[in-house]
Amino acid sequence: MRDQPLLSARGLTRFYGTGCVSCPENTGPAAATNRCSACGTIVACAEVSFDLYPDETIGIVGESGSGKSTVVRLLHFDIEPSAGSLSVTIPHGAGRQSGNGQVHVQHLLDGTADVFGATAFERRMIRNTFMGIVYQNAAAGLRMQVSAGGNVAERLIAGGWRSVGAMRDRAAWLLDKTEIPLERMDELPRNFSGGMQQRVQIAKALSNSPVVLLLDEVTTGLDLSVQARVLDVIRSLQREFRLALIVVSHDLGVIRLLTSRTMVMKHGRVIETGLTDQILEDPQHPYTQLLVSSQL
Amino acid sequence: MSEHISTETNQLGSAGYNYAFIDEGAKREIRRKLLKAVAIPGYQVPFASRELPIARGWGTGGLQITLSLIGPEDVLKVIDQGCDGSVNAVNIRNFVSRVAQVPTTTDTSQATLIQTRHRIPEEWMSQDQILILQVPIPESLRTVEASERETRRMHAEGDYTRLWLYLYEDIVRFGEISIGARYPVMVNRRYIMDPSPIPRWDVPKLHQSDVLFLFGAGREKRLYAIPPHTDVQPLEFDDVPFRTEDFAGKCCARCGAEDAYLDEIVLENGQRSYLCSDTGRCDKNARCKELE
Numbered sequence: 339m340r341d342q343p344l345l346s347a348r349g350l351t352r353f354y355g356t357g358c359v360s361c362p363e364n365t366g367p368a369a370a371t372n373r374c375s376a377c378g379t380i381v382a383c384a385e386v387s388f389d390l391y392p393d394e395t396i397g398i399v400g401e402s403g404s405g406k407s408t409v410v411r412l413l414h415f416d417i418e419p420s421a422g423s424l425s426v427t428i429p430h431g432a433g434r435q436s437g438n439g440q441v442h443v444q445h446l447l448d449g450t451a452d453v454f455g456a457t458a459f460e461r462r463m464i465r466n467t468f469m470g471i472v473y474q475n476a477a478a479g480l481r482m483q484v485s486a487g488g489n490v491a492e493r494l495i496a497g498g499w500r501s502v503g504a505m506r507d508r509a510a511w512l513l514d515k516t517e518i519p520l521e522r523m524d525e526l527p528r529n530f531s532g533g534m535q536q537r538v539q540i541a542k543a544l545s546n547s548p549v550v551l552l553l554d555e556v557t558t559g560l561d562l563s564v565q566a567r568v569l570d571v572i573r574s575l576q577r578e579f580r581l582a583l584i585v586v587s588h589d590l591g592v593i594r595l596l597t598s599r600t601m602v603m604k605h606g607r608v609i610e611t612g613l614t615d616q617i618l619e620d621p622q623h624p625y626t627q628l629l630v631s632s633q634l
Numbered sequence: 635m636s637e638h639i640s641t642e643t644n645q646l647g648s649a650g651y652n653y654a655f656i657d658e659g660a661k662r663e664i665r666r667k668l669l670k671a672v673a674i675p676g677y678q679v680p681f682a683s684r685e686l687p688i689a690r691g692w693g694t695g696g697l698q699i700t701l702s703l704i705g706p707e708d709v710l711k712v713i714d715q716g717c718d719g720s721v722n723a724v725n726i727r728n729f730v731s732r733v734a735q736v737p738t739t740t741d742t743s744q745a746t747l748i749q750t751r752h753r754i755p756e757e758w759m760s761q762d763q764i765l766i767l768q769v770p771i772p773e774s775l776r777t778v779e780a781s782e783r784e785t786r787r788m789h790a791e792g793d794y795t796r797l798w799l800y801l802y803e804d805i806v807r808f809g810e811i812s813i814g815a816r817y818p819v820m821v822n823r824r825y826i827m828d829p830s831p832i833p834r835w836d837v838p839k840l841h842q843s844d845v846l847f848l849f850g851a852g853r854e855k856r857l858y859a860i861p862p863h864t865d866v867q868p869l870e871f872d873d874v875p876f877r878t879e880d881f882a883g884k885c886c887a888r889c890g891a892e893d894a895y896l897d898e899i900v901l902e903n904g905q906r907s908y909l910c911s912d913t914g915r916c917d918k919n920a921r922c923k924e925l926e
């Protein structure tokens with residue numbers, strides 16, 4: 339018997355614009371656009387549903403603008419959904435490095451509540467206690483005016499840590515795991531290379547020992563050799579921390595390396611979903627076939 | 635009545651003004667806001683700041699509180715950076731005593747209302763007194779967040795991570811928290827509050843005090859309060875505790891006080907000397923010494 343899913347997303351939808359009754363049929367793969375011709379609304383994503391199980395890694399792949407980052411940012415409560423629900427099942431005590439955040443939200447974590455309906459405070463507690471995120475753009479995930487160590491410490495502080503020494507120990511340990519030289523811990527990340535910035539983001543995302551880690555194009559824009567190192571770091575952390583991961587990438591190599599199941603998105607909709615190996619070997623949707631044949 | 639209270643009150647100079655200068659409606663509004671501030675310790679209450687014959691930013695927030703609370707039976711003390719005799723203190727004291735016809739004093743223990751900028755008197759104050767602090771920047775989170783809307787959200791949700799992170803970075807850079815005046819405090823375990831630019835020396839006086847502290851920011855139109863017997867904790871880490879300024883081994887050259895916040899002065903021969911910043915208490919100590 340399988341565990342309960344950690345995250346259960348149903349019908350995730352996000353509009354930019356007023357929306358109208360025609361939005362659903364005017365957008366999506368059949369309409370070949372995510373912009374409604376009647377009202378001009380951008381349907382960044384619509385009707386995205388999936389379950390994420392403990393220790394599992396799901397990939398989201400698709401062309402630029404297909405809604406991948408939107409899904410991840412919805413899951414991290416960075417933006418509010420226009421429709422859809424999210425339930426979370428986390429047994430008591432699973433928040434491994436958290437302060438007292440879990441106490442405040444435990445009643446929302448039995449898989450029955452729609453956490454999108456929780457208060458901003460509760461959503462922040464869930465995020466600070468159980469989630470980590472690495473943004474596509476390091477500037478979105480790091481405070482460039484705050485030292486690398488301080489960036490890692492931020493979520494620890496949010497989780498109630500109040501010992502500078504303990505936070506520095508943990509930051510040093512995580513930066514070491516992500517191969518940042520310790521002597522650079524107190525430097526500002528804006529002095530770092532792109533690959534280093536992504537690795538600081540990963541250390542930051544892991545600071546609270548998240549249950550779910552969201553990775554949005556972690557390797558995009560990096561040199562091939564740097565990409566390989568960042569991916570190695572993620573793979574070893576994946577094993578070590580037993581994380582559930584959602585990996586967004588338009589690079590099928592990354593998807594193949596890290597994920598077991600994959601969703602393919604186009605114009606804001608999921609057009610194909612299945613085991614990663616099967617999708618890569620025997621893609622069903624014409625768009626996926628095109629994607630696979632062009633990249634592999 | 636003590637000899638240190640000046641009983642000579644000025645007559646209302648300009649006819650046509652209401653008692654204590656501002657009209658009763660405005661006073662009532664300020665008092666209502668003060669009641670709210672007392673009910674929610676450390677919470678900034680917006681109020682309709684009035685025009686006064688003193689430029690905003692020169693203590694008009696404190697002044698409006700004083701004028702709203704004062705009555706003929708009050709005794710007023712006004713200090714600026716601990717000093718009763720500075721131009722600002724004298725101007726405000728003259729103005730209030732004239733429009734409210736109250737006696738004034740420099741003796742903390744004799745005053746019922748004390749308006750102050752940048753210091754809390756050294757002497758323990760009682761429940762029969764009110765200390766009114768002038769505030770230039772009421773928002774302690776302004777250092778880390780420019781948007782008022784966002785700082786309000788942070789207060790509402792108790793989301794103070796960024797200020798703590800700022801303190802963490804300070805320690806990484808300087809080995810300790812480098813904030814001197816305006817040291818942020820946690821009031822009643824709920825709101826982080828700017829105690830106005832008092833030195834760290836004065837911060838512990840806010841905790842579990844007998845006196846009512848009222849804070850007024852005229853330019854920024856905010857009032858807040860620490861009622862008596864409220865927990866007020868300076869922000870500190872478990873392993874990097876809050877410290878006050880250290881005057882160990884130093885004392886006031888005039889009155890000999892060793893338990894006071896001292897101003898450093900450089901003498902003509904280049905040597906350093908120290909004087910009490912609280913001149914009212916220094917006077918009192920010095921008189922005691924003369925009598926001995």
Ligand SMILES: Nc1ncnc2c1ncn2[C@@H]1O[C@H](COP(=O)(O)OP(=O)(O)OP(=O)(O)O)[C@@H](O)[C@H]1O
Pocket residue numbers: 354372380381382383400401402403404405406407408409474588
């Ligand atoms: N704030 C916004 N206002 C309007 N439209 C937006 C906004 N944010 C995103 N969009 C639109 O939503 C759609 C989906 O964007 P999203 O960032 O999720 O795409 P993506 O799949 O992550 O693309 P990429 O691979 O380029 O990162 C795009 O058409 C984008 O222009």
Ligand SMILES: [Mg+2]
Pocket residue numbers: 406407408474554555
């Ligand atoms: Mg994206």
Ligand SMILES: [Zn+2]
Pocket residue numbers: 886887888889890891909910915916917919
């Ligand atoms: Zn003295």
